[in-house]
Amino acid sequence: MIRLQDISRHFVIGDNTVHALDRVSLHITAGEYVAVMGPSGSGKSTLLNVIGLLDRPDDGRYLLDGEDTTTMDEVRLAGFRRRHIGFVFQSFHLVPRLSAAANVELPMVLAGIPAEQRRRRTTAALEAVGLTDRAGHRPEQLSGGQRQRVAVARATIMGPAVLLADEPTGNLDTASGMEVMALLETLNGDGLTLILVTHDASLGGRARRMVKLLDGRVESDERLSTGPESTP
Amino acid sequence: MTLYDQIHLAWQALTGHRLRSGLMLLAMAIGVAAVVFLTALGEGARRFVVGEFTALGTHLVMVLPGRNETTGGHPPLLGETPRDLTLEDALALERHPAIRRVAPLNVGSAPASHGRREREVTVIGTTAEFLAVRRLGLTQGRNLPAAAREAHPVALIGEGIRQELFAAGERALGGWLRLGDRRFRVIGVLRSEGYSIGLDIAELVLIPVASAQQLFDTSSLFRILVEARSREDVKGASDAVRRIIRERHEGEDDITVITQDAVVSTFDDILSVLTYMVGGVAAISLVVAGILVMNVMLVAVSQRTAEIGLLKALGASPAHIQRLFLTEAVLLSLMGAAIGLVVGYGAVVALRTLYPILSASPPPWALGAATGVALATGIGFGVLPARKAARLDPVQALARR
Numbered sequence: 055m056i057r058l059q060d061i062s063r064h065f066v067i068g069d070n071t072v073h074a075l076d077r078v079s080l081h082i083t084a085g086e087y088v089a090v091m092g093p094s095g096s097g098k099s100t101l102l103n104v105i106g107l108l109d110r111p112d113d114g115r116y117l118l119d120g121e122d123t124t125t126m127d128e129v130r131l132a133g134f135r136r137r138h139i140g141f142v143f144q145s146f147h148l149v150p151r152l153s154a155a156a157n158v159e160l161p162m163v164l165a166g167i168p169a170e171q172r173r174r175r176t177t178a179a180l181e182a183v184g185l186t187d188r189a190g191h192r193p194e195q196l197s198g199g200q201r202q203r204v205a206v207a208r209a210t211i212m213g214p215a216v217l218l219a220d221e222p223t224g225n226l227d228t229a230s231g232m233e234v235m236a237l238l239e240t241l242n243g244d245g246l247t248l249i250l251v252t253h254d255a256s257l258g259g260r261a262r263r264m265v266k267l268l269d270g271r272v273e274s275d276e277r278l279s280t281g282p283e284s285t286p
Numbered sequence: 287m288t289l290y291d292q293i294h295l296a297w298q299a300l301t302g303h304r305l306r307s308g309l310m311l312l313a314m315a316i317g318v319a320a321v322v323f324l325t326a327l328g329e330g331a332r333r334f335v336v337g338e339f340t341a342l343g344t345h346l347v348m349v350l351p352g353r354n355e356t357t358g359g360h361p362p363l364l365g366e367t368p369r370d371l372t373l374e375d376a377l378a379l380e381r382h383p384a385i386r387r388v389a390p391l392n393v394g395s396a397p398a399s400h401g402r403r404e405r406e407v408t409v410i411g412t413t414a415e416f417l418a419v420r421r422l423g424l425t426q427g428r429n430l431p432a433a434a435r436e437a438h439p440v441a442l443i444g445e446g447i448r449q450e451l452f453a454a455g456e457r458a459l460g461g462w463l464r465l466g467d468r469r470f471r472v473i474g475v476l477r478s479e480g481y482s483i484g485l486d487i488a489e490l491v492l493i494p495v496a497s498a499q500q501l502f503d504t505s506s507l508f509r510i511l512v513e514a515r516s517r518e519d520v521k522g523a524s525d526a527v528r529r530i531i532r533e534r535h536e537g538e539d540d541i542t543v544i545t546q547d548a549v550v551s552t553f554d555d556i557l558s559v560l561t562y563m564v565g566g567v568a569a570i571s572l573v574v575a576g577i578l579v580m581n582v583m584l585v586a587v588s589q590r591t592a593e594i595g596l597l598k599a600l601g602a603s604p605a606h607i608q609r610l611f612l613t614e615a616v617l618l619s620l621m622g623a624a625i626g627l628v629v630g631y632g633a634v635v636a637l638r639t640l641y642p643i644l645s646a647s648p649p650p651w652a653l654g655a656a657t658g659v660a661l662a663t664g665i666g667f668g669v670l671p672a673r674k675a676a677r678l679d680p681v682q683a684l685a686r687r
């Protein structure tokens with residue numbers, strides 16, 4: 055489903071060129087649970103942004119569902135993101151002035167889904183993340199764990215094929231982090247492709263496949279025997 | 287994204303930043319209010335002046351003896367003596383359908399006395415129609431008799447004359463007034479108009495035209511005032527006057543016809559231009575408001591960088607982002623315009639209460655123009671920030687905290 059072929063992404067800062075991604079090739083099939091690990095600055099976020107069509111590679115080809123995304127224009131890319139890709143960020147990125155429910159609704163608003171249907175789906179999504187009673191709360195009235203669960207509900211509300219999570223537990227205490235991880239893994243169990251960026255080895259170890267990056271290159275790519283059995 | 291959602295999201299963004307939105311509203315509102323108020327002032331001045339002329343009779347056609355090559359000027363001073371205008375000429379005009387009223391005029395001055403008091407006065411010999419033609423009224427008594435050809439010894443006097451010739455407490459009505467060697471009974475006192483141009487009504491004495499002709503020993507008229515039935519009829523009336531008098535004067539074009547319309551429309555034009563000008567000056571403040579809107583929107587874009595990045599991650603296209611920010615600018619402009627209209631109107635009403643004479647009211651075009659300019663500046667100056675937002679690189683936008 056996701057096929058990266060010799061993807062490179064570099065940034066020029068002054069006289070220096072930083073190779074955030076250096077000829078990365080990856081093939082990820084539907085329903086996989088992939089952990090992306092590596093030291094800070096190794097290109098994990100850049101990889102995720104490229105996969106999520108937020109960033110364009112400078113070189114290489116990226117096929118999503120067999121379609122070459124490198125030649126698509128902004129509008130098509132936005133449409134792809136809207137329908138097929140969900141993002142979860144370390145810092146939640148909820149819109150502060152909107153309620154939890156309104157935040158969850160946002161992708162559907164952009165997609166032009168009728169209000170009545172939006173409300174129904176939002177209610178269901180908030181229930182799925184256990185926040186039915188927080189629907190009207192604004193982000194500042196929610197705990198970190200609750201915020202991230204709202205973000206997960208928002209990322210999955212359009213029924214995407216891929217969920218991209220960039221250090222989703224990085225700003226959370228262990229307990230809430232575990233809750234969010236459990237949530238993500240449940241979604242993966244339902245068939246959602248999950249790509250998780252983390253530098254926490256114990257979290258990475260829960261995935262079924264681990265891709266290690268170093269200086270923008272794939273250092274190792276291995277299947278893990280330990281599956282999601284450890285999930286409660 | 288539906289239009290409703292677009293407006294709703296923009297609205298939430300505006301109410302989420304009250305101070306910023308409030309300031310922009312204020313700027314827009316002041317601009318629009320200024321346009322409304324200043325054009326109302328200009329329009330009030332225009333109406334006042336035009337109204338003053340209308341009080342003299344905009345439907346007025348003045349007929350003078352003597353021909354003039356260029357219509358609208360004074361009769362020639364040199365050359366052959368023109369045929370006189372007569373009372374019969376005047377009465378012949380009355381029957382034309384375009385003409386409502388005809389007031390023949392004789393003017394002269396005569397010593398006026400009552401008892402031992404005496405002074406020189408301007409005497410106008412005319413008919414009962416004069417009061418209506420010049421929009422004059424009476425404070426006491428009745429108008430001149432209707433029969434124009436009869437020389438009744440009656441007079442209407444101005445308030446100034448009454449005060450000078452009649453003792454305090456003495457009843458002027460029914461009293462005798464001597465003009466030259468004739469005696470006239472006072473049958474009415476003229477109302478002194480507060481704002482009348484070109485005629486000191488308080489110092490006038492009006493007598494029947496036939497009496498005046500006897501008093502001044504003449505058979506001719508000084509001029510004839512003709513009131514057309516409507517403003518549109520002025521042309522027909524003046525044509526009719528020329529034709530009828532020509533027929534009566536054996537085919538000679540020996541009169542001058544002046545319409546007041548020309549004068550009024552000149553003033554009207556000048557003051558209209560003035561109103562446009564003050565409106566334009568006020569509109570500049572709207573453009574300044576527009577620049578403020580742009581500045582504040584640019585700040586908003588940089589403050590909301592992360593949010594823009596997020597929206598893009600959620601699948602917003604550049605067009606979505608641009609529309610959202612533009613909608614914010616349009617909403618602000620519209621609300622600013624609405625508040626400005628209300629405030630401007632309030633100020634106009636206050637002005638009208640303080641200075642009722644001005645009858646200030648903004649011309650309809652000014653309301654449309656103010657709203658239009660507010661919207662145009664809102665959109666015009668909103669485009670740049672909206673474009674900037676739409677072009678933000680989502681990765682960098684999300685990285686910013």
Ligand SMILES: Nc1ncnc2c1ncn2[C@@H]1O[C@H](COP(=O)(O)OP(=O)(O)O)[C@@H](O)[C@H]1O
Pocket residue numbers: 065066067072073074092093094095096097098099100101681682
């Ligand atoms: N927009 C950018 N401009 C310049 N350099 C960047 C940009 N984004 C990432 N980088 C650089 O690319 C490298 C990889 O960054 P990133 O993908 O964020 O790493 P990670 O997420 O693994 O910490 C780093 O050296 C970083 O400084």
Ligand SMILES: [Mg+2]
Pocket residue numbers: 098099100
């Ligand atoms: Mg990172």
